[in-house]
Amino acid sequence: MKRRVVVVLLFAFMASMTMRGQLNGYKYIIVPKKFETFKSENQYMTSTMVKFLFTQKGFTPVYDDELPADLANNRCLGLLASLSDDSSMFSTKVTVILKDCQSIEVFRTREGKSKIKEYTAAYKDALEDAFGSFDGMDYAYVPKEKETNQPTEQPITVSYKDDVKKLEEKKEVPVVKQVATTETQSYESVEPKTSTYTKAEPQQKTETAAKVSGLLYAQPIENGYQLVDSTPKVVMKLMSTSVENVFLTDYQGNSGVVLQKDGKWFVEYSEGGEKKLKELNIKF
Template identity: 30%
Template structure:
């Protein structure tokens, strides 16, 4: 009972019925561009309108499409739909759907569909769907009128008309399928190109990583070779040197006692600079090591120091 009352309220809200019912018309023609928009099918609003009507059983064509032969010969076999933008309300988008006959007489008009959505593409879609809600309850079903003096061959003529309509619909569907096929091929081509670019990028990154690894390997080999060269020059000695503390460091003397070198403290623990030479003395693995760079070669040797 509640559902019946709701349908009745919605039917009463649809304004502007003429004496001729929408069920008397077999076709509905929609414009490919509405007056309040700047381009054909802008925001795909015209396509959305056609989709909503087709969902309710209407046979819909755009005004720029090829029409069935019977409709081409007699445009009054179709209704003409339109969507108009209505002013009213602060920051509101209001749309209204109207359907007229071939003479411009209003057959049916929806209630306003309104929204406060700010983005036009979303706002127009929302407002259109809301306006269309009041047309759903019309329960459109094409019911051709039969005159009293219908001849016997009227059935044949009707079948021919239906055949023409089906042929036109088939051509339209074939066109849509072809467009979808082209779109699918375009998407596949773009995906293939994206995949190719991704592979090229991956190969480039792989080559860069390999080059970096080769450089690190060569650097490690050079370090090992350098250590081996330095190690071969290290002279081991059992001469004991005595460290005598002086201001700023130590002086090393041998058993004579003879001053061998002076060690100056540095900021690093167990690391001393050798006065008068480009050399240092440092502790490595529990041993004191003397390291000097003469400019042409490196000298490295162990020192036996007693502090």
């Protein structure tokens, strides 16, 4: 009996290491904003939840309409996530499936289950259960051999100013060293400096955020809160996550996250491919 248990555990460990090796060769997880099994975009906040959970597990998830340049040029850098929904009237059952650029299945989670009646909360609960398949995987992206042996992208031709061209014609040392590729943009002056040159202190970058005017009151609801103004009107709903002071929300038709930072509340969302941050005045 003990021998059988050891064999089963060894097999599970080897299977886990094999799956880890399979996923480590992919840099991104592509999350559709509308899964095929649903009628509308981000229905029951499934896309937001899947992207959030992949981030928690150490992956780099991106929405299917916001692909970074390297993934847009090489679709095989990422795996496409999809949902298999076998829900019934009495329970919610979902499985997360990952396929490569040739639509070949690479990984499938266990079936996550929930008996919560409210749909949004039920899918959140079932997805969290399904994502337990990634526990202990310790994912870390490792470029495939073909990728590491590929030549780097050809630099984009950038013309210098007229005075720099004249220096080049005279075979003098150029005063500008510039690199411009699709992944690297740098500009460095190598012109000799006099000893009296003093370097200015760099200005500290500060993250600024537009502030949403008006006080919002947090009212407890099932699995989170709803924020209402003084009218009172429901401005947005906050769905609790496993992370303290981090909530999922739908802000002005965009999937987002409400979180607390330095004692203040912010809503972070993506609009037109651009990430935006707004401060919220919330009273709990």
